[in-house]
Amino acid sequence: MEQKKSVRTGKWLYKFINNENTVGHVFAFPFIFGFICFSMIPMLTSFRYAFTDYSLGTKTAEFAGLKNFIMLLQDEVFLKSLKVTLRYVLISVPMKLIFALLVAFLLTRKSKMVTLYRSLYYIPSLVGGSVAVALVWKQLFARKGLINMILKAQGLGTVNWFGDQKLALLPLILMSVWQFGSSMIIFAAGLKEIPVTYYEAAQIDGANGFQRFFKITLPCLSPIVLYNLVMQTISAFMAFTQAFIITEGGPNNSTMLYALYVYNQAFKYNNMGYACAMSWFMLLVMGAITLIIFKTSKFWVFNESDQ
Amino acid sequence: MKKKMLALALSLAMVASLTACGSAEAPAETTAPAETVAATEAAVAETPAAETVAETAAAEEDITLTMAWWGSQTRHDRTIEVIEMYEKEHPNVHIEYEYYSFDDYFTKLKTLVASDQVWDVFQLGGNFPMYMDKIYFLNEFIESGIVDTTNISEANLKITQDTEGNQIGLSNGLNTYGIAYDPAMFEEAGATLPNENWTWDDYYEAAEKIHDELGIYGSSAFGTSDFIAGCSTYVSEHGAVGEYSFFNIDLTGMGFDDAQMLTPYIQMRADMINSGSYPDAGAEAEITDIENDFLVTGEAAMTWVAANQFPTIYDDCQADGRTLALAPLPKVTADGHAGGVIQSSQMLCVSQDSQHKEAAAAFISWFQNSVDCNNVLQGERGIPVNSEVRAALSANATPGQQVMYDYVDMVSGFEVPEKYNVLSPDGQDQVVDNYRNYVQQVAFGEISAEEAADKTYADALAIFNK
Structure with missing residues (x-):
């Protein structure tokens, strides 16, 4: 009897360990653990703090109701940072995607150098939003930086990039566009998936390069465009390093990106509760924009299974 | 066989020295393995070292202190040097340091x-009220003699008391603030040199003149200190001595009523900024610390300094x-x-969180x-408060330090109110950032100087109505 039972538990254990669900969960455990500890708990905590006047300095968190959210609407800098961030996203994301698509398209040619070029173009994305790159950018666009040296040598006047509130955002946008590597790789993969037969058929019908690009490449690539658009929009909303390192939000808060203002409120001005409220507001904005993109996607994303 | 024995002894010694090194928390445990090694050591060369480590660990507890400060590269270099000096004098104390910009x-x-x-x-500086909960008072250490205050005058102790x-x-x-300037540039431009009674109008005219004649900035950016200049100092310069101040003495409200008092300075x-005699925000962002200030790079003729930076x-x-020379802050009239x-x-300061408050206090005293x-250190953080140290330093003062000593002596001769406040309330950072932004908005023509003054006043008042 006893033996039979232990054999049965042994079998059960064996089955349990080899069950696909168990294996899956074991492998996913590091992620789940990390997600709960470093994403979910902080997020829930920040949600609670959004309704308090929590500050890092005093460490007291008294319930304040919706006060933080009401204060947001009266905060000039907040409204400005929202405007600046929207402008940043609206300009940088399309520019980045167009540029990434262009380079990816050029690199579909059959040449041995393609892999090398792809790696080269990917490097700026590898160094990513690092402080070092931002510092380089700051030097490039400084009053006596390389860009102004070149302009001067060409007989053009120098430009006061970071002193002019209309221009200051431009170098930051260029920096993000310059890091087009990851979108490019995804586009390149998508381009490879488009059957060559389509192009051959079009060629026989006498379509020129532009027609082939707009009638075949773009529609076939549109699901990937959608993916890149969503991902890049979300990451653009969270841009921080450039503004923090290069301009500190100036002049006249014209580069006060949303994430930088959240940081300032949380760590510089000691209003953690207020900063949490700002973060949740940004979540709503980003959620809404992503939703809009998805809702409109049925008008422009081409799906072969629908045809 | 011999080789095996040696290998065994060596590895034992290594284990022992490793445990001895990590003995900060539990010195009692380490002595035991160290003794076993002492028995087997005989032929092994490394063990004496392990033994001494174990002995000191037993005699005096190993302490690791953490320390941090802000400042310029010169300060970092000198502070690191004295930390190493202290560690050499006190082998059981190890100091882990970090340094940052302000x-x-x-x-x-x-x-x-x-x-x-x-x-x-x-x-900590004048903004310490915010961190009061984290400061462990030195009172008991002064009583027990761990912190030596024999050569520090009552008045100098008082400046860091609550x-x-x-x-x-x-x-x-x-310390005190001043305007550092390059007299040669003033002369070249034909601008009037600053004197003890110069005013903000003189400052403005000199800066404009220098900009017109030499094409450089008349004045370098004051950075966040433009708030101290344009609000704290400018307000307190009005009226009778001690009549006005930006915040009141207890940091519970404003120290002046008429927001328009700020207008002339903001204008x-x-x-x-518009005429080009003062750096705009873009140029200002290029200044990262006092050592690449435009006065130092030769692009400006004067700048705001704390005397210790001079x-x-x-x-x-x-x-x-x-x-360079050092002039007092301009007056209103x-x-x-x-x-x-x-x-x-x-x-x-010693932190409330410290596990070794006594050792931390002893380091501060030293x-x-x-x-x-x-x-x-060479008085890089300010003129030492210890009279003996000050005498020793001023005896070998470099020309630059001599200017600083003379300047601070001169300012201490100025008439000051009986009670004054150089502290800043929690929330001041936001007022400062907003103030600097309003100045830019005035420069861009978005708001008037009057509006900027009203907004700054309202922001500051909001600190107390939170």
């Missing part, structure tokens, strides 16, 4: 406050063949009173009182 220091400090892990020894007489920290030095600042930039400019007061530059230590 803004980053306080960002880091705030996160440490939140996690109850503030450095054992940390530097209103109840608790010793918050020991001041790193006496002047905006005009200077010797460093004096030496930097001397290397380029330029000689030539026959009015001066706005500058003597204050503590910063202080070193830092302020040791002549050897201060010979390295």
Whole structure:
């Protein structure tokens, strides 16, 4: 009897360990653990703090109701940072995607150098939003930086990039566009998936390069465009390093990106509760924009299974 | 066989020395393996070292202190040097240090406050009221003699006490603000040199003239200190001595009623940005610390300094063949009173979170009182409060330091109110950032100077109505 039972538990254990669900969960455990500890708990905590006047300095968190959210609407800098961030996203994301698509398209040619070029173009994305790159950018666009040296040598006047509130955002946008590597790789993969037969058929019908690009490449690539658009929009909303390192939000808060203002409120001005409220507001904005993109996607994303 | 024995002895010795090194928490445990090694050592060369480590660990507990400060590269270099000196004198004390720029220091400090892990020894300035909960008063250490105050005068102790007489920290030095300038540039441009009674109008005219004649900035950017200049100092320079101040003495409200008192300064600042005699925000962002200030790089003729910063930039400019001078802060009217007061530059405090408060206090005492230590520091944080140290330093003062000593002596002769306040309330950072932004908005023509003054006043008032 006893033996039979232990054999049965042994079998059960064996089955349990080899069950696909168990294996899956074991492998996913590091992620789940990390997600709960470093994403979910902080997020829930920040949600609670959004309704308090929590500050890092005093460490007291008294319930304040919706006060933080009401204060947001009266905060000039907040409204400005929202405007600046929207402008940043609206300009940088399309520019980045167009540029990434262009380079990816050029690199579909059959040449041995393609892999090398792809790696080269990917490097700026590898160094990513690092402080070092931002510092380089700051030097490039400084009053006596390389860009102004070149302009001067060409007989053009120098430009006061970071002193002019209309221009200051431009170098930051260029920096993000310059890091087009990851979108490019995804586009390149998508381009490879488009059957060559389509192009051959079009060629026989006498379509020129532009027609082939707009009638075949773009529609076939549109699901990937959608993916890149969503991902890049979300990451653009969270841009921080450039503004923090290069301009500190100036002049006249014209580069006060949303994430930088959240940081300032949380760590510089000691209003953690207020900063949490700002973060949740940004979540709503980003959620809404992503939703809009998805809702409109049925008008422009081409799906072969629908045809 | 012999080889095997040697290998065994060696590995045992290594294990022993490893445990001895990591013995900070449990010295009792380490002595046992160290003794076993002592028995087997005989032929092994490494073991004597392991033994001495074990012995000191048993005699005096190994202590690791953490310390942090903000400042320029010169300060970092000198402070690291004295930390190494201290470690050599006290082999059982190990100091882990971190250094930051001013803004980053306080960002880091705030996160440490939140996690109850503030450095054992940390530097604080006039914004200490915010961190009061984290400061461990030095009172008991002064009584027990661990902190030596024999050569520090009552008045100098007082500058780092709270209103109840608790010793918050020991001041790193006496300090005051001033305008550093290059007389040669003034002369070349034909501008009037600053004197003891110069006014903000004189400052403005000189800056404009220098910009017109030489094409450089008349005045370099004041940075966040433009708030001290345009609000704290400018307001207190009005009326009778001590009549007005930006915040009141107890930091519970405003120290003046008429917001328009700020207008002339804001207007002047905006005009200077527009005429090009003062750096705009873009150029200002290029200044990362006092040593690459436009005065030092030769792109400006004057700048705002804390007196303790002066010797460093004096030496930097001397290397380029330029000689700087130091003028008092401009006044509102030539026959009015001066706005500058003597204050503590910063202080070193012991943290509430410290596991080794006594050792931290002992280090602070050494830092302020040791002549050897201060010979390295060279008063870079301000004029030492210890009279013996000050005498030793001023005996060998470099020309730049001499200017600083003379200047601070001169300012201490100025008429000052009986009670004055150089502290800043929690929330001031936001007022400062907004103030600087309003100045830019005036320069861009978005708002008037009057509106900027009203907004600054409203922002400051909001601190107290939170």
